[in-house]
Amino acid sequence: MILIMKVSEYDVFVKISLIIAILLVIYLFLPYLLTAGLGIGVLKRNDHSEKIAFTFDDGPNPIYTPQLLDLLKSYHIKATFFVLGSKAEKYPELIARIHEEGHLIGMHNYVHRSNWGMSPWAIRCQLNKTAAIIEGITGIRPNYYRPPWGLLNLFDLLLMKKYRIVHWSVMAEDWRSRGGSEKVKMRLLKNIKKGDVILLHDCGETWGADEDAPINTINALKMVLKEVTNRGLTCVRIDEIETESGDK
Numbered sequence: 001m002i003l004i005m006k007v008s009e010y011d012v013f014v015k016i017s018l019i020i021a022i023l024l025v026i027y028l029f030l031p032y033l034l035t036a037g038l039g040i041g042v043l044k045r046n047d048h049s050e051k052i053a054f055t056f057d058d059g060p061n062p063i064y065t066p067q068l069l070d071l072l073k074s075y076h077i078k079a080t081f082f083v084l085g086s087k088a089e090k091y092p093e094l095i096a097r098i099h100e101e102g103h104l105i106g107m108h109n110y111v112h113r114s115n116w117g118m119s120p121w122a123i124r125c126q127l128n129k130t131a132a133i134i135e136g137i138t139g140i141r142p143n144y145y146r147p148p149w150g151l152l153n154l155f156d157l158l159l160m161k162k163y164r165i166v167h168w169s170v171m172a173e174d175w176r177s178r179g180g181s182e183k184v185k186m187r188l189l190k191n192i193k194k195g196d197v198i199l200l201h202d203c204g205e206t207w208g209a210d211e212d213a214p215i216n217t218i219n220a221l222k223m224v225l226k227e228v229t230n231r232g233l234t235c236v237r238i239d240e241i242e243t244e245s246g247d248k
Contacts, residue, residue: 028116031152036167041157045169049195049244051234054079054221055168057108057146060087060094061203064214068202069101071218075225078102080238082146082166085110085130087203092137099138104237106144106166107131112206115147120155127163144238148206166238168199174217175201175209184220189227197241 034040059065060083072079081098083105088095098105109115110126118126127145135141145163147156152165172187173179184200192198200221204213228235236244 027154028151031154031157032150034157035152035165036150039167042165042167043197043238043242044167045197046195046241046244049241051236051241051244052192052194052196052198052228053238053241054198054200054235055082055106055146055166055238056080056200056202057082058087058112058201058203058206058209059083060091060098061205061214062091062094064204064218065091065094065098065202067218068214068221069097069103071221071225072103073101075229075235077225077235078104078237078240079235080104080106080144080166081202082106082108082144083130083134084108084112085126085133088130088133088137095134095137099140104144104239105134105138105140105142106146106238107134107142107163108146109148112148114149114151115153115156116151120153123156164242166197169196171199172217172220174220175204175206175213177210177213177216179216181216181219181223184216185223188220188224192224192228192233194233195241197238 035042054077056068056079059081081103083095085107095105107127107130110130115123131141143163144166145160146166150167170188170191172184174184188198200217201209202214202217204211
């Protein structure tokens, strides 16, 4: 009798564990497969575009963002900055400068936390707060959004219709200092092609990043921007590459 009860309890435990595993797959990993893997429901690249888009996450940063803006200005290049609301709140003058110099500002949550570790309500609170901060500085409410690490849950995928979610097609692991600017330069020049959305960072203060890593990104871009210009590639904002048809 006792043995039968123990077996029955074990069966219940196995069934509950299986149900939880299935729900996690549906809630977390299915959206990841659809978005990061297949590019469904997100802007990952534009196969019809003749242009490329540089995007920068995790800022603004008072040391590196001004240097990056100076570099972009020297090449007459417009880019997209996915900023953290907490940093926009702390450095409004940098948000104002990004906007005034013609770059697009998108959102990257209020703090750099994964959507997998927050409730749908908490995520929406972060986005609403970040959008309000940016709108208060620039007068324009952002509608482009890149979730930290590109991670979405099922509710994000189904309910976040008012935001255009952006992933990437090229990254250079520039959040790590190891390998220096040469690593960043080589990875970018090897992989960049027409229609790409390129992921880079102008701040190294998030979990897993090296604080001084953005200087390697900036030094690499001094060479990369010159080379892509020589290749005849035009660098534009995310909203421009999204609507680019490739027709000549």
